[in-house]
Structures are given as structure tokens and as C-alpha cells.
Amino acid sequence: MKDIFEKTRHFTRAKEAMEMGVYPFFQPLQDSDATTATFRGKEVVMIGSNNYLGLTTDPRVKKAAMDALEKFGTSCTGSRFLNGTLEFHLELDRRLAKFVGKEAAIVFSTGYQTNVGTIQAIVQRNDVAIVDKDDHASIVDGCFMARGMSQGEMKRFKHNDPDSLEDVLSRLPNDVGKLVVVDGVYSMGGDIAPLPELVEICKRYGARIMVDDAHSIGVLANGHGTAWHFGLTDEVDLIMGTFSKSLASIGGFIAGDEPTIHYIQHFARAFAFSASLPASNAAAALAALDIIENEPERVQRLWDNAEYMRAGLKRLGYDTGNSNTPVIPLIVHDDYRTILAWHALIEEGVYTNPVVSPGVPPGGALLRTSYMATHTIEHLDRALKALKIVGHNLDLIPEAAAFQTET
Numbered sequence: 001m002k003d004i005f006e007k008t009r010h011f012t013r014a015k016e017a018m019e020m021g022v023y024p025f026f027q028p029l030q031d032s033d034a035t036t037a038t039f040r041g042k043e044v045v046m047i048g049s050n051n052y053l054g055l056t057t058d059p060r061v062k063k064a065a066m067d068a069l070e071k072f073g074t075s076c077t078g079s080r081f082l083n084g085t086l087e088f089h090l091e092l093d094r095r096l097a098k099f100v101g102k103e104a105a106i107v108f109s110t111g112y113q114t115n116v117g118t119i120q121a122i123v124q125r126n127d128v129a130i131v132d133k134d135d136h137a138s139i140v141d142g143c144f145m146a147r148g149m150s151q152g153e154m155k156r157f158k159h160n161d162p163d164s165l166e167d168v169l170s171r172l173p174n175d176v177g178k179l180v181v182v183d184g185v186y187s188m189g190g191d192i193a194p195l196p197e198l199v200e201i202c203k204r205y206g207a208r209i210m211v212d213d214a215h216s217i218g219v220l221a222n223g224h225g226t227a228w229h230f231g232l233t234d235e236v237d238l239i240m241g242t243f244s245k246s247l248a249s250i251g252g253f254i255a256g257d258e259p260t261i262h263y264i265q266h267f268a269r270a271f272a273f274s275a276s277l278p279a280s281n282a283a284a285a286l287a288a289l290d291i292i293e294n295e296p297e298r299v300q301r302l303w304d305n306a307e308y309m310r311a312g313l314k315r316l317g318y319d320t321g322n323s324n325t326p327v328i329p330l331i332v333h334d335d336y337r338t339i340l341a342w343h344a345l346i347e348e349g350v351y352t353n354p355v356v357s358p359g360v361p362p363g364g365a366l367l368r369t370s371y372m373a374t375h376t377i378e379h380l381d382r383a384l385k386a387l388k389i390v391g392h393n394l395d396l397i398p399e400a401a402a403f404q405t406e407t
Contacts, residue, residue: 021343027040034049034372035054037351039346044349044351045382045383047351047371047383048353048368051372052245052302053246053292053374054372054373055248056248058248058288060290061248061291064283065249065287067283068283072088072279073279074278079275080271081272085276086282089282092105096253097255099223100213100225100227104258104261105253105254106264108253108270108274109276110250110251111251112141114240114253115212117142118254119139119210120142120145120149120268121263121264121267121269123177124152125151126175127152127153127176128153128172128178129153129154129155129181130155130156130157130207131155131181133156133157133158134186136212139183162197162201178205178208179208180210182198184215184226185214185215185226185325187368188360189322190320190322190328190329190370191323192216192226192325193226195211196230199235208238209235211227211236213226213241214245214252216229216241217241217246218245218292223292223296225239238255240255241253243281243284246292248288249281251277302326302373305372306325309371309380312380313330313384316384316397317391321366326371327370330396331364332365335356338367342367344390344393348389350387353369354367354368355367355368
């Protein structure tokens with residue numbers, strides 16, 4: 001008789017890494033002021049966060065959250081269908097719709113639930129979701145849920161390849177509904193979706209398009225996201241965003257035309273059967289949105305810092321792939337060397353995120369680095385110095401770059 005737990009006894013890879021002292025996951029930070037953190041008792045420069053605008057520690061955001069906590073308590077204890085809707089949620093719905101240029105929006109409890117719930121609600125029998133092969137796991141999971149519940153289908157196309165998308169769409173019958181789903185900024189590669197080409201192809205084949213702007217809100221187009229960046233707000237049907245990056249909170253939203261959002265509001269199971277966002281998180285997101293709207297210079301500082309690091313990393317000889325955003329991968333290829341590099345950088349006072357298979361395809365292991373508006377040049381120079389030392393010691397960069405004189 002098969003024991004369903006048998007598979008758990010054979011999973012040893014993580015414990016082997018723990019025994020070697022190089023296991024990088026689920027490691028606690030002792031404290032953090034966003035740009036730096038205390039890790040294993042030492043201060044590290046944080047270049048592994050999604051806190052792009054550095055607003056998690058902004059006094060205005062913290063005060064908004066604390067005021068809401070004092071007034072409404074720690075939880076709404078119910079779904080937005082029932083007792084879980086507050087004026088904070090309705091204000092966020094309205095403000096976010098306006099911010100991304102859409103008629104309506106609804107706020108979910110997490111970004112993950114936003115993608116899962118939206119795709120599950122929209123993609124049903126005789127419908128197909130067509131997704132970029134590098135799309136976030138929540139998009140793929142939404143497709144799996146749609147398939148399991150309603151027999152919706154999923155197809156994939158090559159990453160950021162309009163010709164591959166057209167090839168997939170051209171093979172689909174005219175009488176099936178089609179939803180193309182892409183990330184605006186890809187969270188590992190840091191590259192931007194070629195939205196103008198994708199939108200044109202979607203029009204040609206009668207497909208709707210949804211953009212996951214988790215890493216674009218607060219980053220592209222003064223914070224308004226990918227569609228705004230390309231001047232395609234009216235051409236993109238659905239825009240998804242999350243609060244756990246630039247909006248300094250937790251939660252997510254989907255925005256689009258009013259009938260579609262109204263439908264999702266009533267048929268997305270991840271929305272209907274989950275407790276609503278606590279008031280403190282909603283208030284924090286609103287305060288962060290106020291700052292983004294009124295202080296566009298923050299976004300410019302983010303980009304200045306990103307370009308400073310991009311130039312420095314390329315000067316050192318790191319392979320940064322096709323990144324053209326504040327998410328800059330350092331491609332190492334080998335899983336074990338990536339973990340060693342992460343550990344060595346910690347010793348040098350810099351925190352990055354190691355990403356190994358199955359998080360990336362075999363041979364695609366990388367250190368994910370990302371930057372904030374609140375990083376100082378001193379922070380960035382400390383990071384570059386550490387990356388130079390570790391890159392030389394582990395043969396991640398050319399020897400000539402490792403010994404070049406600082407300018």
C-alpha cells in the first residue's frame with residue numbers, strides 16, 4: 001500500500017545544504033531599515049529586496065498603518081463579500097483604477113491571489129490562457145485552477161517572443177476565448193515585455209491581454225506601470241498589481257473595464273473565499289500611493305541608482321542578461337557556485353537573493369539583485385566592492401576586471 005508521505009522522506013537536498021552551512025533560504029533578518037539589514041549579527045547592504053521606492057520605513061506610511069490599526073484593529077475577520085469591506089478598500093479600488101488609467105479595480109488580499117483568482121474567473125470551458133514561459137508562478141497556478149475547475153486550457157509561448165505568441169494564437173480555433181498573460185517586468189530577468197508587438201498580435205487574433213505589473217508599479221512611467229510606459233493603457237485589457245513591492249504593504253489588485261471587474265468580483269474564488277486585507281495594510285498602500293503620485297523624483301532616484309549599478313556591474317564583467325530595469329540578475333549558471341557566491345557576499349556585507357533550479361531552468365542559476373530609491377552611493381559602492389572581491393575569488397568575472405583600478 002502506497003504511503004502518500006513517502007516522497008517527503010526522499011527530499012534530502014535542502015538538509016544536505018543545511019549541514020554544509022550554505023543553505024540560503026528561510027533565513028531570518030534581525031532588523032532592517034530597508035537599505036541595510038542585520039543578518040546573522042552583522043550589518044549587510046540589502047540589494048535583495050522588492051522595496052523599490054524604500055517606502056516600507058517611510059514615517060508617513062508607518063503612521064497611516066498605525067492609525068488604521070488603532071481604529072479598526074488587526075483584522076477584518078471576513079471576506080469582502082460579507083463583513084470584510086471597509087471604506088479603505090473602496091478608496092483603494094477607486095484610487096488604483098485611476099492611477100493605472102482604468103474604469104474600475106478591486107483589491108485582493110495578496111498579489112498571488114489576484115492572479116489566481118482573475119485567471120480562474122475569466123478562463124473557462126472553451127477558453128485558453130496563453131502565457132509567457134517566464135511568467136510568475138501565480139499566473140501558471142491560476143491556469144491550473146482554471147483547467148481543474150472549468151476545463152480552461154493553457155498554452156505557452158517563448159519568453160518575450162512575439163513571433164512565438166503569433167504561432168500559438170494562429171493555431172487556435174476562432175471560436176475559443178483567448179487571454180494572453182504576461183509580466184510587465186520579469187522578476188528574475190529584469191526585462192520588460194515587448195508590449196506594443198504583443199498588443200498588435202492580440203488584436204489580430206481577437207485575444208485579450210492581461211499584464212502583471214507587480215514589478216512595474218512604482219518603477220515604470222513615474223510608477224504607473226508598463227501599459228502607461230508604452231502609451232497602451234487603453235489597449236491593455238487587464239492590469240494587475242501588488243502592494244508588496246513599491247506600495248510598501250501586502251495585497252494586490254486587478255484593474256480593467258467596469259463590467260469585467262464586476263464579473264471578477266463575483267466569480268474569483270480567491271477573492272470571495274479569503275479574508276479581506278487588514279485596514280492597516282490598506283492604509284499603508286494608500287499612503288504609499290499618495291507619495292508616488294506627489295513625489296515622482298523618487299522613481300527617478302530609483303532609476304539613477306539602477307543605472308549606476310548596471311554600469312558598475314558591466315564594468316566588472318558580470319553577465320546581467322537582458323535586464324533594463326532596477327532588477328539586475330547576475331547570471332552564474334551553476335547552482336552550487338551561486339549558493340557559494342551568496343554566502344561569500346554575506347561575509348562581505350551584502351545581501352542578494354540566490355535563485356537556483358527549479359526556480360530557474362537548469363543552467364540558469366543567478367543572484368537576483370534589485371535596487372531602491374533610498375540606496376545611497378555609499379551603499380552601492382559597498383556592494384560593488386564586495387561583488388568585485390567575490391567575483392574574483394569565485395571566478396565569476398574576468399581577471400582583468402577584478403584587478404582594474406577604481407575610477
